Amino acid sequence: MKNIAIDTPAGPSHIWVGERLSRLPHYLPSENAIMVTDHRVAELYAPVLPCLPCIRIGRGETIKNLETIERIYRELIALEANRSTFLVGIGGGIVCDVTGFAAATYMRGVPCGYVATTLLAQVDASVGGKTGVNVAGYKNMAGVFRQPRFVICDPMVLKTLPASEISNGMAEIVKHAAIQDARMFAFLEDRAQDARRLNPAVIERLVTDSVVIKARIVNQDEKESGLRRKLNFGHTFGHAIEKISGLPHGAAVSIGMAAAAFIAREKGRLSQKESARLIRLLKRLDLPTTIALEPDALFDAVIKDKKREHDRLNFVLLDGIGKAVVESIALAELRRFTRRMVAAGGSLADET
Numbered sequence: 037m038k039n040i041a042i043d044t045p046a047g048p049s050h051i052w053v054g055e056r057l058s059r060l061p062h063y064l065p066s067e068n069a070i071m072v073t074d075h076r077v078a079e080l081y082a083p084v085l086p087c088l089p090c091i092r093i094g095r096g097e098t099i100k101n102l103e104t105i106e107r108i109y110r111e112l113i114a115l116e117a118n119r120s121t122f123l124v125g126i127g128g129g130i131v132c133d134v135t136g137f138a139a140a141t142y143m144r145g146v147p148c149g150y151v152a153t154t155l156l157a158q159v160d161a162s163v164g165g166k167t168g169v170n171v172a173g174y175k176n177m178a179g180v181f182r183q184p185r186f187v188i189c190d191p192m193v194l195k196t197l198p199a200s201e202i203s204n205g206m207a208e209i210v211k212h213a214a215i216q217d218a219r220m221f222a223f224l225e226d227r228a229q230d231a232r233r234l235n236p237a238v239i240e241r242l243v244t245d246s247v248v249i250k251a252r253i254v255n256q257d258e259k260e261s262g263l264r265r266k267l268n269f270g271h272t273f274g275h276a277i278e279k280i281s282g283l284p285h286g287a288a289v290s291i292g293m294a295a296a297a298f299i300a301r302e303k304g305r306l307s308q309k310e311s312a313r314l315i316r317l318l319k320r321l322d323l324p325t326t327i328a329l330e331p332d333a334l335f336d337a338v339i340k341d342k343k344r345e346h347d348r349l350n351f352v353l354l355d356g357i358g359k360a361v362v363e364s365i366a367l368a369e370l371r372r373f374t375r376r377m378v379a380a381g382g383s384l385a386d387e388t
């Protein structure tokens with residue numbers, strides 16, 4: 037088991053990779069804890085969940101809203117929760133985001149912890165202290181930065197995840213390796229098959245490496261002013277693709293990483309060989325790298341989704357495997373790249 041600590045102004049936040057869900061009671065105060073989970077996780081893991089008052093929420097992005105938060109407040113009031121109550125969220129990214137937001141705001145803030153039960157939550161959503169809910173259909177419009185006291189990442193609970201949920205997490209794992217860690221990337225290339233099969237030792241190493249990378253970036257840039265932008269690698273095109281095609285997040289981010297590699301190559305930053313390594317790895321992990329989309333529609337979706345600075349956009353590129361760089365690209369140039377990219381492959385470039 038590995039422990040990764042994140043220093044925060046409110047004290048350390050500990051991420052335990054390889055710990056078991058069944059050992060959660062060891063991390064909780066002896067009294068006055070309440071758990072928040074969703075119906076699916078409650079059903080699947082009933083025998084190992086601790087014996088605590090439980091607030092169950094629904095599933096899917098549409099329940100990640102202020103109505104759910106108000107319902108949690110009401111249940112907390114009914115349970116006579118006070119400022120020393122400890123909230124523990126057990127579930128995927130939605131449960132973590134919702135629990136974190138409720139904990140940060142109920143009675144001006146109560147402590148919280150998470151058991152992250154999806155691969156995406158283990159490598160991404162539970163790390164970094166961002167919480168939030170959607171408002172009027174816009175993602176994460178209301179939220180606060182709030183670090184949990186602990187996060188437990190149990191590799192065994194991943195066995196019950198459907199394939200698309202594994203892909204969502206796997207895309208973020210590739211992203212972490214690509215932006216920051218050439219050795220992790222090489223390990224992934226070596227053990228892609230084992231990663232896909234959720235070999236516990238391989239997953240534990242990949243989750244640990246991912247958490248270390250994200251934690252290191254967050255430690256230096258908790259409020260997302262500069263360095264943290266690198267975590268958006270693949271997400272500029274990824275979010276746009278997710279929105280216009282309806283593909284799952286991981287698949288869209290995977291295509292977004294292939295698109296960013298294309299642009300990095302066009303700009304002379306990434307070699308053909310390294311770009312091909314990225315595409316090959318994504319494919320070996322069963323992640324898509326191409327999609328047939330109309331280039332101008334894709335470009336419009338990109339600039340609608342991302343914060344622009346006048347007629348430029350900050351874009352995360354690679355200077356090599358394991359080395360991300362943020363470059364301000366003129367929108368006119370980005371439009372040209374998008375058209376070239378689509379023309380090169382009849383869709384987004386696929387050149388392995």
Ligand SMILES: NC(=O)c1ccc[n+]([C@@H]2O[C@H](COP(=O)([O-])OP(=O)(O)OC[C@H]3O[C@@H](n4cnc5c(N)ncnc54)[C@H](O)[C@@H]3O)[C@@H](O)[C@H]2O)c1
Nearest residue numbers: 076095128129130131153154156157160161166193196197
């Ligand atoms: N706060 C952040 O920094 C951050 C970062 C990335 C993503 N997010 C957010 O995370 C959310 C997505 O998270 P997610 O991908 O974990 O989705 P999710 O929370 O919706 O979970 C996916 C599905 O898997 C089920 N599930 C959870 N654990 C399971 C298990 N062990 N076995 C079987 N089924 C299980 C859930 O019931 C749910 O239906 C989005 O709302 C996104 O905005 C937040």
